Amino acid sequence: xxxxxxxxxxxxxxxxxxxxxxxxxxxxxxxxxxxxxxxxxxxxxxxxxxxxxxxxxxxxxxxxxxxxxxxxxxxxxxxxxxxxxxxxxxxxxxxxxxxxxxxxxxxxxxxxxxxxxxxxxxxxxxxxxxxxxxxxxxxxxxxxxxxxxxxxxxxxxxxxxxxxxxxxxxxxxxxxxxxxxxxxxxxxxxxxxxxxxxxxxxxxxxxxxxxxxxxxxxxxxxxxxxxxxxxxxxxxxxxxxxxxxxxxxxxxxxxxxxxxxxxxxxxxxxxxxxxxxxxxxxxxxxxxxxxxxxxxxxxxxxxxxxxxxxxxxxxxxxxxxxxxxxxxxxxxxxxxxxxxxxxxxxxxxxxxxxxxxxxxxxxxxxxxxxxxxxxxxxxxxxxxxxxxxxxxxxxxxxxxxxxxxxxxxxxxxxxxxxxxxxxxx
Amino acid sequence: xxxxxxxxxxxxxxxxxxxxxxxxxxxxxxxxxxxxxxxxxxxxxxxxxxxxxxxxxxxxxxxxxxxxxxxxxxxxxxxxxxxxxxxxxxxxxxxxxxxxxxxxxxxxxxxxxxxxxxxxxxxxxxxxxxxxxxxxxxxxxxxxxxxxxxxxxxxxxxxxxxxxxxxxxxxxxxxxxxxxxxxxxxxxxxxxxxxxxxxxxxxxxxxxxxxxxxxxxxxxxxxxxxxxxxxxxxxxxxxxxxxxxxxxxxxxxxxxxxxxxxxxxxxxxxxxxxxxxxxxxxxxxxxxxxxxxxxxxxxxxxxxxxxxxxxxxxxxxxxxxxxxxxxxxxxxxxxxxxxxxxxxxxxxxxxxxxxxxxxxxxxxxxxxxxxxxxxxxxxxxxxxxxxxxxxxxxxxxxxxxxxxxxxxxxxxxxxxxxxxxxxxx
Numbered sequence: 001x002x003x004x005x006x007x008x009x010x011x012x013x014x015x016x017x018x019x020x021x022x023x024x025x026x027x028x029x030x031x032x033x034x035x036x037x038x039x040x041x042x043x044x045x046x047x048x049x050x051x052x053x054x055x056x057x058x059x060x061x062x063x064x065x066x067x068x069x070x071x072x073x074x075x076x077x078x079x080x081x082x083x084x085x086x087x088x089x090x091x092x093x094x095x096x097x098x099x100x101x102x103x104x105x106x107x108x109x110x111x112x113x114x115x116x117x118x119x120x121x122x123x124x125x126x127x128x129x130x131x132x133x134x135x136x137x138x139x140x141x142x143x144x145x146x147x148x149x150x151x152x153x154x155x156x157x158x159x160x161x162x163x164x165x166x167x168x169x170x171x172x173x174x175x176x177x178x179x180x181x182x183x184x185x186x187x188x189x190x191x192x193x194x195x196x197x198x199x200x201x202x203x204x205x206x207x208x209x210x211x212x213x214x215x216x217x218x219x220x221x222x223x224x225x226x227x228x229x230x231x232x233x234x235x236x237x238x239x240x241x242x243x244x245x246x247x248x249x250x251x252x253x254x255x256x257x258x259x260x261x262x263x264x265x266x267x268x269x270x271x272x273x274x275x276x277x278x279x280x281x282x283x284x285x286x287x288x289x290x291x292x293x294x295x296x297x298x299x300x301x302x303x304x305x306x307x308x309x310x311x312x313x314x315x316x317x318x319x320x321x322x323x324x325x326x327x328x329x330x331x332x333x334x335x336x337x338x339x340x341x342x343x344x345x346x347x348x349x350x351x352x353x354x355x356x357x358x359x360x361x362x363x364x365x366x367x368x369x370x371x372x373x374x375x376x377x378x379x380x381x382x383x384x385x386x387x388x389x390x391x392x393x394x395x396x397x398x399x400x401x402x403x404x405x406x407x408x409x410x411x412x413x414x415x416x417x418x419x420x421x422x423x424x425x
Numbered sequence: 426x427x428x429x430x431x432x433x434x435x436x437x438x439x440x441x442x443x444x445x446x447x448x449x450x451x452x453x454x455x456x457x458x459x460x461x462x463x464x465x466x467x468x469x470x471x472x473x474x475x476x477x478x479x480x481x482x483x484x485x486x487x488x489x490x491x492x493x494x495x496x497x498x499x500x501x502x503x504x505x506x507x508x509x510x511x512x513x514x515x516x517x518x519x520x521x522x523x524x525x526x527x528x529x530x531x532x533x534x535x536x537x538x539x540x541x542x543x544x545x546x547x548x549x550x551x552x553x554x555x556x557x558x559x560x561x562x563x564x565x566x567x568x569x570x571x572x573x574x575x576x577x578x579x580x581x582x583x584x585x586x587x588x589x590x591x592x593x594x595x596x597x598x599x600x601x602x603x604x605x606x607x608x609x610x611x612x613x614x615x616x617x618x619x620x621x622x623x624x625x626x627x628x629x630x631x632x633x634x635x636x637x638x639x640x641x642x643x644x645x646x647x648x649x650x651x652x653x654x655x656x657x658x659x660x661x662x663x664x665x666x667x668x669x670x671x672x673x674x675x676x677x678x679x680x681x682x683x684x685x686x687x688x689x690x691x692x693x694x695x696x697x698x699x700x701x702x703x704x705x706x707x708x709x710x711x712x713x714x715x716x717x718x719x720x721x722x723x724x725x726x727x728x729x730x731x732x733x734x735x736x737x738x739x740x741x742x743x744x745x746x747x748x749x750x751x752x753x754x755x756x757x758x759x760x761x762x763x764x765x766x767x768x769x770x771x772x773x774x775x776x777x778x779x780x781x782x783x784x785x786x787x788x789x790x791x792x793x794x795x796x797x798x799x800x801x802x803x804x805x806x807x808x809x810x811x812x813x814x815x816x817x818x819x820x821x822x823x824x825x826x827x828x829x830x831x832x833x834x835x836x837x838x839x840x841x842x843x844x845x846x847x848x849x850x
Contacts, residue, residue: 378572
């Protein structure tokens with residue numbers, strides 16, 4: 001997707017240049033088919049198209065410039081790693097490549113075959129030298145949210161600088177204590193890495209900055225309550241994906257501009273699909289770039305996606321950090337509490353997620369839920385069973401899909417999703 | 426296996442009598458083929474044969490008698506649940522059925538198909554009403570050792586009285602704090618359930634009692650260093666399995682008697698296989714009754730098993746609780762520390778296990794390691810990859826097997842294991 005002018009930079013990052021060129025070509029074609037082919041897109045999506053086209057180019061150049069200016073790059077794979085701390089330490093905080101089927105053969109030397117596509121992908125990206133984000137990192141923060149990642153990080157640590165953040169498994173007082181000690185440990189680790197002290201002033205500014213990003217995404221999500229749907233699920237997913245690696249200030253401004261356009265569109269009664277088009281809530285596992293398979297199938301099957309109940313979606317944007325505190329202690333507590341609210345399937349029980357899905361279905365006027373699990377993702381596969389029962393009781397149809405990044409099951413998925421959508425009409 | 430005289434008791438426990446009769450018949454046949462067919466067995470194994478033959482009979486009768494006398498029955502699926510606390514509270518502490526393929530269709534209504542056989546089994550035993558141990562329980566203590574169990578317990582809790590014990594994922598100071606609070610919470614819960622206060626005196630006696638059981642099993646394991654091997658791996662596994670549900674005092678005495686016989690056998694240079702028979706260490710996931718598939722294949726393939734690096738093996742018996750403390754606080758700390766030593770794959774990192782395997786290989790003079798993972802058990806499947814590398818560096822051959830409870834892969838496993846054993850000669 002990016003121009004050849006970045007080849008020197010990619011070589012410096014030790015990427016596998018021919019393979020990387022190939023990856024970008026495939027990604028460009030894929031993006032064209034899935035995104036640029038849409039009609040009636042909002043003008044503000046041009047910014048997202050540009051960011052995506054420069055995902056391994058200009059954005060990586062910015063990271064290199066930041067590094068040259070003495071800033072550190074922090075990579076993550078999970079919404080539990082508080083971006084606020086990285087920013088307050090003067091670092092750049094980015095999500096890493098994990099959405100494409102690359103380096104699978106290499107990855108399966110390090111992790112079992114029965115490992116979800118996301119984990120295999122981030123290891124594959126590293127071993128195949130195809131992710132300039134990973135190669136730019138001064139530190140990667142892993143976490144213990146699932147067995148797959150927890151154990152995969154042990155192998156991954158032999159290839160990248162890695163620190164593990166322990167996420168507890170319940171939400172009792174003792175868990176909060178553990179989690180707070182982990183947040184404080186991360187704070188110290190980031191201060192040591194960057195050489196910058198995280199002052200109350202800096203943390204306060206970072207909390208405001210990340211909250212502003214979440215507020216913009218919350219605004220976007222609220223606007224999607226409109227019927228006809230003013231923006232496609234594909235575009236909304238892309239926005240959420242880009243939120244993990246774009247510059248947060250620039251990103252927030254661009255999303256607010258886009259939301260202005262959406263408001264105008266809603267006022268004009270316009271949308272990306274006719275009013276009455278079946279509306280689906282997508283729920284479950286995260287979809288990292290360029291994992292657009294399911295949204296594309298859904299929106300090619302006569303439905304529109306109106307929400308993403310996912311880490312790359314509302315699980316990352318629902319809750320703000322309280323901005324009331326001004327002392328360091330108070331702000332750390334606010335961070336601890338906000339992150340412990342996340343309704344990840346790693347918790348037992350995780351009743352909040354059940355309630356949040358019901359609320360989203362209602363607010364977004366969803367006609368049904370498409371539950372998406374990555375194959376071998378035990379936490380979300382388990383919850384899918386329970387959520388289907390709860391939704392059934394509430395009279396909300398749900399289709400459970402377990403898939404990976406391969407395209408082998410596209411036709412089968414299309415058949416199932418078309419039948420589901422037909423049933424909703 | 427048991428006589429029909431228990432039918433009234435089983436009916437009271439609401440077992441599915443015809444299905445249960447069928448299960449016992451299959452189990453009896455299976456036990457005959459795998460166990461009673463062995464030649465040169467130790468006389469002391471008669472006790473184990475008896476216990477196994479009465480596993481759903483006399484032992485269940487004992488539990489009913491205990492209940493009638495006001496004692497509570499605590500069921501578990503994991504070595505992290507401190508038996509000492511149950512005993513100090515005057516309760517009976519037992520492991521529950523999870524080693525046979527029963528009720529799979531019912532279980533798959535509650536948990537994903539991609540769930541390990543052990544989890545499907547305990548849910549299947551409950552839903553199919555086939556486990557008199559589960560039906561006798563006043564409380565079952567689950568734990569958060571893996572995603573599969575953690576999430577399966579949420580569904581299981583709708584069918585049994587369940588309490589979840591949170592096992593942390595690292596072994597740092599903050600984790601010990603969490604774990605200690607969980608141990609104390611369990612103590613309170615057991616006191617409430619039983620109506621008995623856990624006094625320092627009772628806890629001290631319980632620590633001694635459980636340590637004595639571990640000491641007997643440690644003694645057995647040490648004796649297995651002898652060549653020729655004085656006891657089959659099948660019999661040693663059975664002993665470890667029975668240790669989870671037999672009366673601990675009676676069991677300990679019988680194992681010490683058996684060890685006396687083993688010592689005499691070693692003194693006479695006798696064994697269950699000729700000196701020089703390839704010796705294998707079995708390592709990995711637990712094997713609950715009647716999961717004897719792999720040991721039987723191994724010992725029918727010209728090798729002998731000399732150790733079980735497993736929860737139903739040394740992971741449960743390696744470490745004693747320190748008996749130095751006499752105060753409640755001191756004993757709780759001793760319990761906390763002992764259980765946090767467990768080298769379960771749920772921890773990250775889990776370097777202790779690597780070291781423990783190497784030590785066992787050396788002490789037991791094992792010629793190779795057979796690593797056994799239950800299919801879809803991510804923690805142990807991950808560790809298998811790492812352990813194979815470490816053992817390779819140490820010049821110890823390892824064969825990694827991932828299987829379940831079905832008999833469909835027996836011939837394939839036999840071929841692989843025979844080839845492995847041949848290589849060791």
